[in-house]
Amino acid sequence: MNNQLFFTTDDQTIKQRAFEAIEQEQESIGYYALPDQDTTPIKTYAKTIDASVDTIVVIGIGGSSLGAKAVYNFLKPVKKLSRKLYFCETTDPIEISDLLTNISIEKAHFLVISKSGTTVETFAIYKYIYSLRPDACAYTFITDPNSPLEQYAKEINASVLHLPHTVGGRFSVLSTVGLLPLALCGVDIDALLKGAKAIKAEFFAQGVCNDTLLNKALFYAKHHTQYHINCLFAYSETLKYFCEWYVQLWGESLGKRQRHSASHLGLTPIGLIGPKDQHSFLQLIMEGTRDKSVTFIKIEDFEDTLTIPDITLPHLESLDTLNNLPFSKLINMQCDSVMEALKTQGDIPIDCITIPRVDEEHIGTLLFYYELLTSLVGELIDVNTYDQPGVEAGKIILKKKLQRS
Ligand code: PA5
Numbered sequence: 001m002n003n004q005l006f007f008t009t010d011d012q013t014i015k016q017r018a019f020e021a022i023e024q025e026q027e028s029i030g031y032y033a034l035p036d037q038d039t040t041p042i043k044t045y046a047k048t049i050d051a052s053v054d055t056i057v058v059i060g061i062g063g064s065s066l067g068a069k070a071v072y073n074f075l076k077p078v079k080k081l082s083r084k085l086y087f088c089e090t091t092d093p094i095e096i097s098d099l100l101t102n103i104s105i106e107k108a109h110f111l112v113i114s115k116s117g118t119t120v121e122t123f124a125i126y127k128y129i130y131s132l133r134p135d136a137c138a139y140t141f142i143t144d145p146n147s148p149l150e151q152y153a154k155e156i157n158a159s160v161l162h163l164p165h166t167v168g169g170r171f172s173v174l175s176t177v178g179l180l181p182l183a184l185c186g187v188d189i190d191a192l193l194k195g196a197k198a199i200k201a202e203f204f205a206q207g208v209c210n211d212t213l214l215n216k217a218l219f220y221a222k223h224h225t226q227y228h229i230n231c232l233f234a235y236s237e238t239l240k241y242f243c244e245w246y247v248q249l250w251g252e253s254l255g256k257r258q259r260h261s262a263s264h265l266g267l268t269p270i271g272l273i274g275p276k277d278q279h280s281f282l283q284l285i286m287e288g289t290r291d292k293s294v295t296f297i298k299i300e301d302f303e304d305t306l307t308i309p310d311i312t313l314p315h316l317e318s319l320d321t322l323n324n325l326p327f328s329k330l331i332n333m334q335c336d337s338v339m340e341a342l343k344t345q346g347d348i349p350i351d352c353i354t355i356p357r358v359d360e361e362h363i364g365t366l367l368f369y370y371e372l373l374t375s376l377v378g379e380l381i382d383v384n385t386y387d388q389p390g391v392e393a394g395k396i397i398l399k400k401k402l403q404r405s
Contacts, residue, residue: 014380015214021379022372023204029386030166031371034174035197035364039189042176045140045161046183053109056184057086057099059129060113060177061121062248062391063169064142065089067178070245071363074238075187078303078358082186088125096125105133109184113142113177115169117149120398142176168386170249173367188360195364203372213373219349220267220293221380227293227349230267231285234297235274235335238358243271246370252391253374256383265381275334282338285348293349294342297366298335300356302328 026032058065065087072085086099110129114122130139141153141160153160163175172178174196179189202209220230232246247269255266270292272281285292308330310323322330335352342348353369355362378385 011218015218018217018376018379019206019210019214022375025375025379028166029168029171029375030164031168031171031174032200033164034167035193035200035368037174037193039179039183039193042161042179042183042189045159046180049109049140049184053083053107055084055086055103055108056181057088057103057108057110057129058113058181059088059110059122059125061089061119062252063172064113064115064119064122064177066170066241066245066248067173067367068181070242070367071173071178071182071187071192071360072185073241074358074363075360077238079187083184085181085185088129089121091121091124096128100129100132105129108133108138110139111142111181111184112139112149114147114149115144115163115172115177117143117147117152120395120402140180142180169388170252171371171386173245174364191360192364195361195366196368197364198361199365199368199372209369213369213376216351217373217376217380220377223293223349224265224267224381227291228267229270229292231270231272231281231292231294232297233272233274233277233294233335233338235331236297236299236302236358237273238299239297240271240273242363242366243273245367247271249370249374252388253378253385254381254383255390256387258382259384260382265383267377267381274338275331278334278338286342286345290347294351296335296339296350296352298332298352298354299328299358300332300354302331303357304328 058068068085069087072081075081084103086103088096088099090096110126110133112122112126136156136158139153139158141149141158142163143149143153143160144165145162150160150162161176161180163172163177167175169177174193179192182192183189199209201207203213204210220227230250232243234240234243250267250269255268257264270281274296285294305326306328307324307326308322312320312323339350339352342350353366355366375385
């Protein structure tokens with residue numbers, strides 16, 4: 001029997017069992033506790049970084065960078081942040097050189113983040129930057145307790161902070177991994193956690209979002225062979241890196257061999273940004289193979305009054321309908337129109353998440369919503385949501401190749 005899940009009981013029982021499994025999982029999986037943590041140690045440490053530092057650079061990859069990147073880029077356009085935050089997460093030499101020409105290395109503080117403490121990309125970049133700035137005070141290391149990176153940091157007398165051993169890389173955005181870089185830039189990390197805490201409380205108290213999340217998870221699990229491509233269509237450029245974070249979370253957590261069978265299965269994440277992807281990928285969703293579900297994300301109040309001027313263009317008078325229209329209204333009308341068009345197809349599953357505003361609290365809620373949803377789907381499709389043997393396999397081969405070269 002291949003790649004097929006059979007649900008032999010009724011939906012209510014399946015959802016109840018999945019909920020109970022998640023409740024129990026809280027004992028061993030660390031991310032569930034993160035919204036309730038005391039942020040004082042992180043904020044206190046952030047204050048020790050010299051006021052002359054104007055730039056923070058995260059050196060890390062995957063789960064060690066994508067979460068903070070998603071939150072920072074969500075807030076950056078609307079919030080006056082105290083420092084710039086850059087992410088050095090590639091071995092592409094052009095990108096590394098380009099990033100370094102944009103910053104003053106003497107005024108930067110570098111956060112070297114690696115859970116395992118041995119990731120090749122991270123240390124290739126760190127070695128290069130350290131050769132330019134060999135000063136231990138310019139670096140903070142974030143890693144698992146007792147990792148080789150912690151031992152190294154102690155050797156050079158640099159500061160080390162930990163993420164809990166039970167928090168996986170792609171679930172670490174609300175740990176020191178995400179919170180320290182954000183706090184150093186003036187992001188209100190308590191508000192971020194407040195948003196996560198609210199949805200966590202509602203979910204475990206079996207409030208409204210509990211049913212929504214369980215129904216969604218059950219849908220993805222039941223229909224994973226037909227609707228195995230799950231698009232996130234966000235109508236705001238501020239969510240571009242949230243989509244990247246989602247792609248990692250969903251793909252790396254849900255593409256696996258099943259725990260109790262030899263079958264490989266998985267759900268494929270796609271991140272899209274409206275309206276521009278309306279003019280490209282949308283055609284494939286609308287008329288292509290019926291293998292995609294779509295979740296739209298809208299921002300209810302952009303808190304922005306930018307408006308299309310009352311100008312008539314000769315020969316283009318039909319576009320006067322745009323006159324005096326706020327852009328915020330236009331973009332949401334575009335989203336509504338695409339949803340309506342997809343609905344008329346009748347066989348494309350869609351849903352919509354509305355974020356009230358662009359702020360810390362609401363991105364915190366959205367992050368935790370997706371973490372919970374991922375855990376529920378993983379439970380229902382019978383995979384280990386928290387490991388990543390496929391990613392590890394590539395890392396091992398690269399290390400062997402490097403030994404031989
Ligand atoms: O989610 C994961 O576990 C991975 O994407 C890791 O975050 C990524 O491979 C980086 O690993 P590390 O933090 O150990 O350097």
